[in-house]
Amino acid sequence: MIFDISNYVQGTGSLIISLICLKRYRDKPNYIKVLGFYGLNSVVFTLFQEISALFFENQHIDTLAHAYVLLECILLSFLYYLIISNKRFRKVIVFSVLLYCTIYIFSFLFFSKSAHSIIRSVRDLQMIIFSMAYFFYLLHELSEDNLMRFPMFWINSATLVFFSGTFILSYFREYIIAMIGDGIADYWTFRNFFRFAFCLVLAYAGWLNLQSIRAQKSG
Amino acid sequence: MLILAGGIVFFVLFYQKRMLEARLREQNLEVMYQQKMMEAALESQESERKRVAADLHDGIGAMLSAVRMNLGTLARTESVSAETIQPVKTMLDETIESVRKISRDLLPSTLEKFGLNVALKEMCERFQSLTEAGITYTEHGEAVPMEKSREIFVFRIVQELINNALKHANASAISVQVTWGSQLTIVVTDNGKGFSPDDQPKGLGLFNMQNRARVLHGTFIIEPHKPSGTKATLTVPLT
Numbered sequence A: 001m002i003f004d005i006s007n008y009v010q011g012t013g014s015l016i017i018s019l020i021c022l023k024r025y026r027d028k029p030n031y032i033k034v035l036g037f038y039g040l041n042s043v044v045f046t047l048f049q050e051i052s053a054l055f056f057e058n059q060h061i062d063t064l065a066h067a068y069v070l071l072e073c074i075l076l077s078f079l080y081y082l083i084i085s086n087k088r089f090r091k092v093i094v095f096s097v098l099l100y101c102t103i104y105i106f107s108f109l110f111f112s113k114s115a116h117s118i119i120r121s122v123r124d125l126q127m128i129i130f131s132m133a134y135f136f137y138l139l140h141e142l143s144e145d146n147l148m149r150f151p152m153f154w155i156n157s158a159t160l161v162f163f164s165g166t167f168i169l170s171y172f173r174e175y176i177i178a179m180i181g182d183g184i185a186d187y188w189t190f191r192n193f194f195r196f197a198f199c200l201v202l203a204y205a206g207w208l209n210l211q212s213i214r215a216q217k218s219g
Numbered sequence B: 001m002l003i004l005a006g007g008i009v010f011f012v013l014f015y016q017k018r019m020l021e022a023r024l025r026e027q028n029l030e031v032m033y034q035q036k037m038m039e040a041a042l043e044s045q046e047s048e049r050k051r052v053a054a055d056l057h058d059g060i061g062a063m064l065s066a067v068r069m070n071l072g073t074l075a076r077t078e079s080v081s082a083e084t085i086q087p088v089k090t091m092l093d094e095t096i097e098s099v100r101k102i103s104r105d106l107l108p109s110t111l112e113k114f115g116l117n118v119a120l121k122e123m124c125e126r127f128q129s130l131t132e133a134g135i136t137y138t139e140h141g142e143a144v145p146m147e148k149s150r151e152i153f154v155f156r157i158v159q160e161l162i163n164n165a166l167k168h169a170n171a172s173a174i175s176v177q178v179t180w181g182s183q184l185t186i187v188v189t190d191n192g193k194g195f196s197p198d199d200q201p202k203g204l205g206l207f208n209m210q211n212r213a214r215v216l217h218g219t220f221i222i223e224p225h226k227p228s229g230t231k232a233t234l235t236v237p238l239t
Helices: A002-022 A030-055 A061-083 A087-110 A115-141 A151-171 A173-218 B002-076 B082-106 B109-114 B116-130 B148-167 B204-215
Strands: B134-140 B173-180 B183-190 B219-224 B230-237
Touching: A002 A030, A002 A173, A030 A061, A030 A151, A030 A173, A061 A087, A061 A115, A061 A151, A087 A115, A115 A151, A115 A173, A115 B002, A151 A173, A151 B002, B002 B082, B002 B148, B002 B204, B109 B116, B109 B148, B116 B134, B116 B148, B116 B173, B148 B173, B148 B183, B148 B204, B148 B230, B204 B219
Parallel strands: B134 B173
Antiparallel strands: B173 B183, B183 B230, B219 B230
């Protein structure tokens, strides 16, 4: 039961992101809009998974999950592409996404048994690298603003912490299943609540941006 | 991995804070350095003026006076007529007076001997005697002695303001109000040409006055004075 609750909780987190980040859509900067679509994407796939569980006896649940991973990687990479103005960094991001798509296809073609683990661990690693690179970029630019009022600081911190946390889980998934068996549900429950915390931090970033827009409009 | 990620986030926050503090310290040092450079430049300017004033008064002034005395002796001989000597004497008198004036402007000896308030009053009276403009000087409160280097800067600002009002603004009435309290406030108003709020006055004189005010850790505001003219307010802390 707690596993089901954790699923709903993480879906709610995604809904909060999409609501906050897509509110006053026209005034929002592009990277916040992408964050909003990321949240919406999570909500939609969660709904599809529920429909699959209710009406199709979980037949397509894995396919949906794999498709979600690909879209998640593309959306978050696009967010970094929008926020970083450096041309070299942008080229690296585009190359990484193409490389990921290649690995994604190859893993299903040639490593179908481990594909679940491969696509997730590569996604996690890619996000970790992007977030660390962005921190380096942030320090290099050295804004005089209070970092903690800067939405992208929170987005980046949440990305780094979340994907660092899930990387081990993704990489050693087969081993963990082999060792623990049904106990994987407990770990996945923890992962869901962890994702909910991740969503809350992203929503906070969206809220900070909303506050700054309101302040600009009133000022 | 989680702990490492958390550590990276805290490191970024800590590093940014340290870098900003270092940048602020550097900026403060730069400002202090520029302040010191400006102070040194202005003090050097004053000591140069003092030297030139002394050379004018003691050197050229004394020689001109000696020439005048010898001319007087020559006039008593029969070889040169009084009518020939008189225009020369008049020109010499005017030259001696000009040298004295230049020397006085360069080094106001009243300031050294009697202090700022007496020097300012005497300067207003001297300007009054040389021009047709009416210059009024009013003082409120008890004068507080300041460091000579600060007094000379204040003196120069007021001197420049009166000069500008007479030469550039063609003012016919100038008022100098000095108020002594917890700070020294000097307000100089004139009824000259003035300027519009959109067209702030620029020039080396104004730049020098602002620099002096900055060295004094004071404020200097110049604004249009209704119905016409300019109002300049100098505020200098006394502590």
